[in-house]
Amino acid sequence: MLTAKAWVQIIGNILSVRFESTSQKLILMFVFAGLTYGAAGLGAMLLMTLLANSQLGKDASAKHGISASESSRLGGFAIAIVVIVYIVGLSLISPYTPGPVRDEGLLYLWCAIFLCCLLGFAEDIKPDFLTPMLRLGTKFVVLGALFWLSPILIPVSVGIPFIDSLIALPVLGWALVTVFAVGFINALNMADGANGLVPGIALASFGVFFMEYGRPIDGALLFACTIFFIFNVISGWYFLGDTGSYGLGAILLGYGLQGVAEGHFSAGFMAALFCYPCIDFLVSVIRRWRAGRSPFSADNGHLHNRLHQFITLRVNSAVMANSFTGLIISGSTSGVVLLAYLMDVLPPESDLWYLFFVAEISLYLVSLKYLTSIQPKTRYADPK
Amino acid sequence: MRILVYFMVAIGLIWIGVLESASSSVKDFKRHANTEALESQRSIHRVIAVGFVGDRVVSKIVSNGRQTVLSKGNEKFLVPDPAVSIGSE
Numbered sequence: 083m084l085t086a087k088a089w090v091q092i093i094g095n096i097l098s099v100r101f102e103s104t105s106q107k108l109i110l111m112f113v114f115a116g117l118t119y120g121a122a123g124l125g126a127m128l129l130m131t132l133l134a135n136s137q138l139g140k141d142a143s144a145k146h147g148i149s150a151s152e153s154s155r156l157g158g159f160a161i162a163i164v165v166i167v168y169i170v171g172l173s174l175i176s177p178y179t180p181g182p183v184r185d186e187g188l189l190y191l192w193c194a195i196f197l198c199c200l201l202g203f204a205e206d207i208k209p210d211f212l213t214p215m216l217r218l219g220t221k222f223v224v225l226g227a228l229f230w231l232s233p234i235l236i237p238v239s240v241g242i243p244f245i246d247s248l249i250a251l252p253v254l255g256w257a258l259v260t261v262f263a264v265g266f267i268n269a270l271n272m273a274d275g276a277n278g279l280v281p282g283i284a285l286a287s288f289g290v291f292f293m294e295y296g297r298p299i300d301g302a303l304l305f306a307c308t309i310f311f312i313f314n315v316i317s318g319w320y321f322l323g324d325t326g327s328y329g330l331g332a333i334l335l336g337y338g339l340q341g342v343a344e345g346h347f348s349a350g351f352m353a354a355l356f357c358y359p360c361i362d363f364l365v366s367v368i369r370r371w372r373a374g375r376s377p378f379s380a381d382n383g384h385l386h387n388r389l390h391q392f393i394t395l396r397v398n399s400a401v402m403a404n405s406f407t408g409l410i411i412s413g414s415t416s417g418v419v420l421l422a423y424l425m426d427v428l429p430p431e432s433d434l435w436y437l438f439f440v441a442e443i444s445l446y447l448v449s450l451k452y453l454t455s456i457q458p459k460t461r462y463a464d465p466k
Numbered sequence: 467m468r469i470l471v472y473f474m475v476a477i478g479l480i481w482i483g484v485l486e487s488a489s490s491s492v493k494d495f496k497r498h499a500n501t502e503a504l505e506s507q508r509s510i511h512r513v514i515a516v517g518f519v520g521d522r523v524v525s526k527i528v529s530n531g532r533q534t535v536l537s538k539g540n541e542k543f544l545v546p547d548p549a550v551s552i553g554s555e
Binding site: 115116117118119120121122123124125126128129132164167168171172175176177178292293295296297298301304305308 | 469472473475476477478479480481482483484485486487488489491492513514515516517518519520523524526527529530
């Protein structure tokens, strides 16, 4: 029998297989893209490769905590182009009519998603172009207007009596959902710190939405996120950027709330699916507040920073250490929920999904406590 | 200049997938209008165009997309299929 230490060594050796040269990475990326999505996948991969090599939106490695190379922040922009090409093409040459054309509620939702993407895009092209307060205020205005115009997105019940009684009150319910929505988008942006982390969560979520509804938009998003996920995990040349994290955050939020409001999913299911960004956001805010810092100041005490530091000591390749960090976290949270959904462990509208959520929180806290105990300081400089 | 050609090639390749999805959808639309059962359309042609995962995605869009077609208003089926998806986008 192999000991735990031997298993760690074996996994470390497998992960240390280096795909460091550009041509090796490109071949691997194109092979995966071709196998999963054929000619369309190769096209999307080529598009992403071209955008990653453009000078626009380049980000120095030091700007992203665990990244070791200069990367592009245009990942979200690349996803948007692929989705737009697919949906516009499908609308032009098939009987498909996009939701915003026929449904007023979806039109408002997609206007909000577009404005969130635009807000992120301005930041990706010119960092600090907008002040943090202006960005936060704009998100409140955009999402507040969305829920005011589309109150159908506000869930009637989340399965917790106290919260249900609060969101049942007209203005208070609107205010609470708006605050939650802005917090969720910021949480997703904050969690975008390792290859395959947020893309993995988005991939699992669009997989669930697509299997539940079979909508072409979910299919297009699943396609674009899969290609981005392959690109991001293998090469590490791309970040989602603010366009991606704000845009994907707004899409996941909108469709998640719609699913809960229509009773197809329980709030517990969504909580389990999006556990990592939400819990990491809350824990980070509390940690900074206790340390006497601004709750929204950036630092490197996130679980993914700690886990990356742990993995880096055991894996030689910088990119693989980064990608493995993201894959472990997205796989053990949203990935497990996707698997449970595929295996019909529970119906998606069951409140018992809160048990999954509690288990994920426990896993998060235990992992963070253990990693903090063996690494009192992160290897990245925390802000003063 | 060369970069523009690459971009055009990339969009063209994505367009192959769009064409495959759209043609599958139109074929199914005609079959549904004639009240024929949905057939499995898996072929080498489709796998090359949209890959193994894409093949499943297109099949699901086609089988669940009938409500979308109905909601446009100008295409009419005599008997709406009750087994369509609950989503409508």
